[in-house]
Amino acid sequence: MDFNLNDLRINTSKETYRNLSYAELVAHAIRNGEGTLADSGALVEKTGKYTGRSPKDRFIVKHESINNLINWGAVNLPIEEEIFNNL
Known part of the structure; x- marks a missing residue:
């Protein structure tokens, strides 16, 4: 099945990804400075200023x-x- 974000009226000039593996998601997060790896190998995400519920x-x-x-x-x-x- 072909998937096009424009069909959903989502317009972006940035590159988008779909159905990445866990390893690919972790690599993107680390490369983008969004998280680090714990000693156990788990991804630790930076939640920023707003860490709680709303x-x-x-x-x-x-x-x-x-x-x-x-x-x-x-x-x-x-x-x-x-x-x-x-x-």
């Missing part, structure tokens, strides 16, 4: 069957089903 980006669809079971607040934010379905 708690204010968590939404739960409001529904009468679960509304009383959710601890709504700054972490568990409600979203209407129609909005969720349009995402």
Whole structure:
């Protein structure tokens, strides 16, 4: 099957790769300064400034069957089903 990023409306002037092996992915990460190898051989990625989760980006669809079971607040934010379905 032919695969073309333009069919997905993804336009880039950079070289893109597809279905790389683990070894190829590791080589790219090291070459691009994105990670290093641990003594065990595992790839250690640099996560940068933002290493944690994003708690204010968590939404739960409001529904009468679960509304009383959710601890709504700054972490568990409600979203209407129609909005969720349009995402």
